[in-house]
Amino acid sequence: MLLSLAAAGTLSEKEEKMLALANMGYSLEDASIAMDRCGPEASVAVLTDCICAAQMAREEDCHLPEDNLKPNYLCIGTSRPKKRKVFEMKKNIIEESIRLPNPMIGYGTPTLQPERIHRSLPVEARGPPYFYYENVALTPKGVWDTISRFLFDIEPEFVDSKYFCAAARKRGYIHNLPIEHRFPLIPLPPLTVQQAFPLSRRWWPEWDTRDKLNCIQTAIASAKLTERIRSALERYEGGVPPEAVQRYVLEQCRKWNLVWVGRDKLAPLEPDEVEMLLGFPRNHTRGGGISRTDRYKSLGNSFQVDTVAFHLSVLRDMYPDGINVLSLFSGIGGAEVALHRLGIKLKNVVSIEKSKVNRDIVRSWWEQTNQTGSLIDFDDVQKFDGKLVEQLVDGIGSFDLVVGGSPCNNLAGSNRVSRDGLEGKESSLFYDYFRILDLVRCAMRNRQ
DNA sequence: TTTACTATGAGCTACATT
DNA sequence: AATGTAGCTCATAGTAAA
Numbered sequence: 390m391l392l393s394l395a396a397a398g399t400l401s402e403k404e405e406k407m408l409a410l411a412n413m414g415y416s417l418e419d420a421s422i423a424m425d426r427c428g429p430e431a432s433v434a435v436l437t438d439c440i441c442a443a444q445m446a447r448e449e450d451c452h453l454p455e456d457n458l459k460p461n462y463l464c465i466g467t468s469r470p471k472k473r474k475v476f477e478m479k480k481n482i483i484e485e486s487i488r489l490p491n492p493m494i495g496y497g498t499p500t501l502q503p504e505r506i507h508r509s510l511p512v513e514a515r516g517p518p519y520f521y522y523e524n525v526a527l528t529p530k531g532v533w534d535t536i537s538r539f540l541f542d543i544e545p546e547f548v549d550s551k552y553f554c555a556a557a558r559k560r561g562y563i564h565n566l567p568i569e570h571r572f573p574l575i576p577l578p579p580l581t582v583q584q585a586f587p588l589s590r591r592w593w594p595e596w597d598t599r600d601k602l603n604c605i606q607t608a609i610a611s612a613k614l615t616e617r618i619r620s621a622l623e624r625y626e627g628g629v630p631p632e633a634v635q636r637y638v639l640e641q642c643r644k645w646n647l648v649w650v651g652r653d654k655l656a657p658l659e660p661d662e663v664e665m666l667l668g669f670p671r672n673h674t675r676g677g678g679i680s681r682t683d684r685y686k687s688l689g690n691s692f693q694v695d696t697v698a699f700h701l702s703v704l705r706d707m708y709p710d711g712i713n714v715l716s717l718f719s720g721i722g723g724a725e726v727a728l729h730r731l732g733i734k735l736k737n738v739v740s741i742e743k744s745k746v747n748r749d750i751v752r753s754w755w756e757q758t759n760q761t762g763s764l765i766d767f768d769d770v771q772k773f774d775g776k777l778v779e780q781l782v783d784g785i786g787s788f789d790l791v792v793g794g795s796p797c798n799n800l801a802g803s804n805r806v807s808r809d810g811l812e813g814k815e816s817s818l819f820y821d822y823f824r825i826l827d828l829v830r831c832a833m834r835n836r837q
Numbered sequence: 838t839t840t841a842c843t844a845t846g847a848g849c850t851a852c853a854t855t
Numbered sequence: 856a857a858t859g860t861a862g863c864t865c866a867t868a869g870t871a872a873a
Binding site for chain 3: 488489491527528529530611612613614680681682802803804805806808
Binding site for chain 2: 525557560604606607644688689692720797799800801803804807808
């Protein structure tokens with residue numbers, strides 16, 4: 390009865406499940422057959438397992454080759470979900486959308502308290518397992534409403550990491566953790582660019598009034614751009630340039646997150662500076678065969694560690710002996726680093742991450758931090774099925790925390806090409822977070 | 838209430854350059 | 856073959872002014 394609490398009144402439980410399955414890439418025919426076969430009470434996780442089983446059987450019958458295993462199609466997608474139908478179902482959903490808070494401080498930061506710091510969770514949503522889901526705050530309309538509906542109607546906690554470090558990072562978090570008695574990582578990181586980059590102070594002109602950086606993304610400014618700016622500025626010989634020039638330079642600074650590194654000289658952040666701003670140990674992503682471009686990409690896709698750690702800090706006193714973690718879309722291990730820095734012992738970490746360089750980064754961090762637990766990794770969330778969950782739960786007992794941020798490519802504002810929303814090729818992997826969380830909850834319930 | 842203007846943003850891809 | 860560059864078919868929210 391997972392979705393009984395979904396969307397009071399907007400969609401029926403059956404429609405909600407159909408939409409979920411369509412979004413996961415199944416044909417509506419397959420979804421409908423599975424629902425008939427498994428009954429109205431079946432969860433989406435059970436339904437997907439059922440479709441997979443049917444398709445595998447079908448495959449055996451026909452001796453089909455495996456090459457129609459496409460990324461967005463779990464198991465063997467037979468046909469693309471009918472776009473029109475998905476659109477119509479989606480249209481029904483759009484009612485009152487979730488609004489972003491201002492200031493974006495969620496249930497509080499180390500220094501700021503909101504008006505109200507209380508919430509009550511529906512009984513079905515309570516942990517264990519605790520879960521923590523993350524994605525960009527500024528999505529196309531309706532996306533957070535859908536995500537929230539799938540995660541027990543819990544209201545997202547929107548937080549801008551500019552209250553935790555010197556760079557903005559507006560994100561939404563849906564979790565079932567307590568929100569009382571949080572504490573921050575020590576030492577508190579610098580909160581302004583001037584504190585974070587003391588050497589730049591000497592070159593920072595009065596008319597550049599920024600004291601925070603914008604969101605750290607995956608691409609950086611070209612050398613050509615900083616050269617153009619330098620030659621535009623050097624004509625004024627260190628004096629104050631005309632307002633039009635100031636405006637142009639500031640616009641580029643904001644767009645590309647540039648910092649001052651010399652007279653008239655601006656530069657993009659170095660990878661180790663990004664590591665510092667995001668709360669990772671220095672050289673966390675360095676070496677081991679990773680290219681500079683990939684380093685920027687992996688870092689740009691990551692958590693801000695201090696922010697996430699503040700939210701996860703409540704786990705420390707709840708689990709003095711340590712926790713078992715299931716980490717989806719682990720990337721460079723933001724959640725793992727946060728937990729470790731909080732002093733929470735990591736017993737078993739099961740980490741699913743597609744990129745090999747990222748898996749290597751987490752593995753090498755794990756080996757360098759004298760972990761006593763074990764790190765088990767997988768590469769594909771879509772192949773992570775109920776059998777595997779059962780097997781893991783049998784092995785390690787239970788998962789205390791299911792953490793992850795699913796891909797934002799199709800949600801993020803910078804994307805001009807494929808900002809397709811939650812049904813986009815990568816962003817629809819959110820439904821696998823939901824599916825796997827559901828499988829874990831089922832497995833743990835069955836063990837009791 | 839509407840309208841005009843501004844700022845932001847875990848990105849994508851064809852093509853040039855090395 | 857890998858890396859760098861530029862332009863991009865923008866959506867959304869906030870602000871000030873009418």
